[in-house]
Amino acid sequence: MLLIPCPNCGPRDETEFHYGGQAHVPYPENPNELSDTEWSRYLFYRENPKGVFAERWVHSTGCRQWFNMLRDTVSYDIQAVYPMGVPRPAAPLPAAAVTGTASTGPASTTPLSTTAPEGATK
Numbered sequence: 001m002l003l004i005p006c007p008n009c010g011p012r013d014e015t016e017f018h019y020g021g022q023a024h025v026p027y028p029e030n031p032n033e034l035s036d037t038e039w040s041r042y043l044f045y046r047e048n049p050k051g052v053f054a055e056r057w058v059h060s061t062g063c064r065q066w067f068n069m070l071r072d073t074v075s076y077d078i079q080a081v082y083p084m085g086v087p088r089p090a091a092p093l094p095a096a097a098v099t100g101t102a103s104t105g106p107a108s109t110t111p112l113s114t115t116a117p118e119g120a121t122k
């Protein structure tokens with residue numbers, strides 16, 4: 001059971017919260033100019049790091065406010081809680097990132113494959 005420190009209400013049980021996915025995913029500047037592939041990448045492609053991950057949460061049974069949280073996906077350690085719209089705070093690199101097996105941070109943009117799976121046509 002996680003004890004999540006809501007920035008408005010203080011520490012509360014995780015059952016009071018809902019997960020909102022990866023934080024810091026910017027809405028496209030000109031969504032009408034995106035191809036279907038680019039739009040699907042915005043909608044569905046998310047990082048899945050082994051280690052520290054910036055994610056969104058809402059205190060749905062409390063203050064009903066959204067906030068961001070840095071959480072280690074392996075140890076569940078909550079490393080930071082910060083308001084929406086604030087840049088991701090620095091966090092210690094997880095061991096996996098030091099050895100080069102995981103991507104972390106907002107600056108890591110892995111080019112996505114443009115190869116469609118066999119049989120996938122528009």
Ligand SMILES: [Zn+2]
Pocket residue numbers: 006007008009010059062063064065
């Ligand atoms: Zn709250």
